[in-house]
Amino acid sequence: GQNIDQPTEMTATEGAIVQINCTYQTSGFNGLFWYQQHAGEAPTFLSYNVLDGLEEKGRFSSFLSRSKGYSYLLLKELQMKDSASYLCAAQKGTALIFGKGTTLSVSS
Amino acid sequence: DVKVTQSSRYLVKRTGEKVFLECVQDMDHENMFWYRQDPGLGLRLIYFSYDVKMKEKGDIPEGYSVSREKKERFSLILESASTNQTSMYLCASRRDRGPGTEAFFGQGTRLTVV
Numbered sequence: 001g002q003n004i005d006q007p008t009e010m011t012a013t014e015g016a017i018v019q020i021n022c023t024y025q026t027s028g029f030n031g032l033f034w035y036q037q038h039a040g041e042a043p044t045f046l047s048y049n050v051l052d053g054l055e056e057k058g059r060f061s062s063f064l065s066r067s068k069g070y071s072y073l074l075l076k077e078l079q080m081k082d083s084a085s086y087l088c089a090a091q092k093g094t095a096l097i098f099g100k101g102t103t104l105s106v107s108s
Numbered sequence: 109d110v111k112v113t114q115s116s117r118y119l120v121k122r123t124g125e126k127v128f129l130e131c132v133q134d135m136d137h138e139n140m141f142w143y144r145q146d147p148g149l150g151l152r153l154i155y156f157s158y159d160v161k162m163k164e165k166g167d168i169p170e171g172y173s174v175s176r177e178k179k180e181r182f183s184l185i186l187e188s189a190s191t192n193q194t195s196m197y198l199c200a201s202r203r204d205r206g207p208g209t210e211a212f213f214g215q216g217t218r219l220t221v222v
Contacts, residue, residue: 031207042213094205100150
């Protein structure tokens with residue numbers, strides 16, 4: 001079976017740092033993706049982790065602990081345009097299985 | 109750039125109609141997927157295909173079928189549309205099933221069944 005959990009909503013202010021957590025229980029796990037989705041738009045790829053540790057990409061970083069079934073997405077120097085939904089997805093075989101998404105609201 | 113194109117952005121259909129949602133990708137990807145996205149439920153996998161004429165059920169296949177006659181095209185079929193199938197439908201493709209191969213999404217089709 002599979003279960004992917006992430007918080008429903010988060011709020012933060014411009015310039016701040018926010019961490020969005022994701023826990024998963026997925027048989028046949030083969031990596032963890034993060035996607036960003038602005039309202040009314042398609043999800044777009046942000047990051048991927050398959051090994052334990054931190055992957056950094058500019059203002060965004062993603063961390064994975066396979067033994068704990070845990071990942072987080074770290075967003076630094078928040079900007080208004082970062083207001084979006086952030087989707088955690090576990091790779092299981094061919095498919096990506098998504099969590100319900102975290103809606104992040106950034107205020108000035 | 110990979111392009112995943114869904115044939116309609118908005119559709120309104122009547123209960124009981126047979127509905128076809130079409131998706132085309134232009135990068136020779138092996139894998140294609142259909143998801144539906146609903147508020148509070150996130151993206152849920154309906155069906156996917158890993159090769160021409162091959163398909164696998166996802167988490168919520170009931171009431172749906174799919175067709176993949178050509179590598180670039182993956183169709184979702186609602187055999188007899190019902191109001192609980194009103195949703196945003198998203199098509200995606202991946203080059204292959206290798207680790208880290210990202211999925212690219214189409215813009216979505218918002219289907220309303222009345």
